[in-house]
Amino acid sequence: MMTLDGIRKAYGARTVLAGVSLSLAPGRIVALVGPNGSGKTTLIKLLLGLARPDAGRLVLDGVPCDADGAYRARIGYAPQAPRYPEHLAVGEVFAMLRALRPGAPVDEALVDDFGLRGEWATPVGTLSGGWRQKVAIACAFLFAPDLLILDEPTAGLDPIASGLLKSHLRAARAAGRTILISSHILVELEELADDVAFLCDGQLRFAGPVDTLLRETGTRRLEPAVAALLRGLRIA
């Protein structure tokens, strides 16, 4: 569905992504994992056009993504540490987003399930980190996007919200949508992820189904598998 083709990105002298090619297939949940500073967030920002690659290109369903950003109509994004204008009410944030995209299909199931209607008049600045995360995730799902990108989505969520998110992610997968989740919490991803993309030092060290990764590393779970990948890199 979305393809990254030889993406390179450097900030000054520091190379963050050194030629990353990755294909995201519809109906699959991809776990983007890697140590701190491995380039996960940069990769997501490039997908969204927030930053521009030095080389390489993004292709969405065979069409190269252009600079005007119209392709972003098909992407929903929840950042890691969301913040909104602090004096805006929760309801005003959603109303503004809907007004910015008139005519787009709207899916407010998560708004209801997360109980955000109960906070509709609350200024966003007074919400806790977990509640802001709920707002961000509900915003990402709001336009029923073909590609969902969630950066550390479960870090601030309570178990109930986390469970709700997972069931919505499964439903989205069943509907044939593409999901990219970046996270450190591998246990969370384990039960959801179909594929793993392992990023280290700006290079994609592994990309493929979870089963293949477990088989290749001789482990049964994601966490030791990723650790084995990391160790392999250290020794090599």
Add this chain to the structure above:
Amino acid sequence: MSTVTLVLRAGVRDLARSRWLLAYAAGFWVVTEALFLFGGTGPQVVLSLLNAMLLVVPLVALVFGTAHVHASREFTELLLAQPLSRRAVFLGLYLGLALPMTGAFLGGIGLPLLLHGAASDAPRLALLLLATAGALLTLAFAAVAMLIAHGVDDRLRAMARAIGVWFALTIAYDGAIIAAVSAFGDWPLERPMLLAMLGNPVDLARVLVLTALDATALLGYTGAVFRRLLGTPLGPAVALLALSAWAVVPVLFARRRFLRRDF
């Protein structure tokens, strides 16, 4: 509604509820009110208000603007992750910052002016020019704040740069003019002085308001040169035009940086 209007509206709604901006408006209100009550004759009121405005407006626009851009970083990214053009998002964000600040300034001085202005003997034209100059300075320095904040991601360093710009244009500038005049007093300084003034919106605003007052003694060196070179009717027009350019050009530079930068 267009992207610009919607982003602008979100900014206005946010800042209209900001305590800092309300305090800013209230501060100008109290100062203006006090000047009308205790400030002496009309021209003196305008002069005192002018001095306060020239120091406070650029400082608040730079410091508040820089802090606001950094605080809005994630919101900016949320907007840019939507299928919206960067140009429209920039314009909405800029106006959503600059217009509430301009409104706070105009509201703060405007209310007491409406209440006392008619009764007092303060020169109307000078008051009108003062309000205009303050609004234009706000627009200019809000853009400079955006230019700084989008160039320097570190909050502290951006803030230091913003305060540095303020210091250079208000305090260091006056010192440099005095030093230049005393050191090179024997040479013809008209042109360099005029250029220095055109390059400093704060000085332009000062001279613009003073030309409408009969206070030549307070014009300072650049103002005196300005009046001598251009004559009275043309002078304010040129100053107003130059100050308007200052309200537009930094916006273009800030926009260029916003369009090109990585988030």
